[in-house]
Amino acid sequence: MGGGMLSGEGPLFRQVADRVAQDILNGTYPEDTGVPSTNEYALFYQISPITVAKGLNLLIEQGMLYKRRGIGMFVAPGAREHLRAxxxxxxxxxxxxxxxxxxxxxxxxxxxVVQMIIQEGSQ
Incomplete structure (x- = not known):
């Protein structure tokens, strides 16, 4: 999991969703692999499991995660490409x-402007 406390902008549940999305984007959680449980995230970030669940449910609604009853939550196929787009x-x-x-x-x-970007990018 990413590092310690959440310190982004906006409500905590949205910060949880953003952090998990970031971890999907950077390949920490590949497609069709499990993500930590609500309780694991709650412990890690020191926040309520209800808040974590709200953030994860946001990603489920967006089709980024899916639930397997009794097993946990997994990264949906195509999630990374969708997040990138x-x-x-x-x-x-x-x-x-x-x-x-x-x-x-x-x-x-x-x-x-294009030349400035090219110049900065090559340093």
Whole structure:
């Protein structure tokens, strides 16, 4: 599991969902493998099992996890690719569009922004 306490933004149940989603994205929990139980997460993050269950249920509703009765929760097939696509859309909207709007404000050509990114990426 990721590290210790939750310290992100928003309600704790959403932070739990985000942390599990992050662990799916980075390959900690591959598709069709089990994730820790509600009680294990609750102990690890020192929060209520009810809060954890609410976060995990959010991922079940989104089709990222599925339950096997009496066994536990597992990463759904296609979950990683779905999360990637969703995060890419958010990245574009929150970062790329904001970057280009700021560039427009400063009179920086988009081609110059591309060059800046290439330069920074190669360092």
């Amino acid at each position: 969703t995060r890419r859309a958010v990245f574009r909207d929150q970062h790329v569009m904001a970057l280009l709007q700021e560039a427009d404000l400063l009179g920086i050509e988009h081609s110059e």
